[in-house]
Amino acid sequence: SYEVTQPSSLSVSAGQTANITCSGNKLGDRYVSWYQQRPGQSPVLVMYQDNKRPSGIPERFSGFNSGDTATLTISGTQAVDEAHYYCQEWESSTSWVFGGGTKVTVL
């Protein structure tokens, strides 16, 4: 079965840029979505189809997917962005795979 891999943690200073990666074999051939999960809360979709932001998601969130790596970028990271972030790949309509999640800490 297909697998996607994320770093377990990432620290970023407030106001700086956070790049959260998701890796998988030929991941660029698949759609990637990203979810933010704050402690004790449900996941929230922050990016879909690689680089599209749902309504209400701040412009500081952007996405890119090519080759074997997808990246979620948070520009001007704020304290409110501290959360776990999960990538998810979509290649068919019969199976969905999540990455293990990256805990983002804002210093």
Place this chain on the structure above:
Amino acid sequence: EVQLVESGGALVQPGGSLRLSCAASGFTFGTYWMHWVRQAPGKGLVWVARINNFGTESPYADSVKGRFTISRDNAKNTLYLQMNSLRVDDTAVYYCARDGPNMSAFDIWGQGTMVTVSS
């Protein structure tokens, strides 16, 4: 307001059964595919099952195939997950989620319901 509300989580013994429900409101439930996703304590998200809008097609994760059954009642705007032969490693928060329109992603999530399998 678009909303999903899960219920039915409980403490159950290994080998037991449980049925989860997910009540949808604020959108035309019968036109969307729906999913169940679970999250074990302190762990990541794992997709469990999906059902199409007619309830005629439902793929499952290998870990639950043959034990869990996803279903829906469009007249009642409700999604279900029947869980049989429960194991300790089924312990998790179970979320229902909506398959976003032309998004290839889950755009709406419920608050989750906790299932604990323990003797």
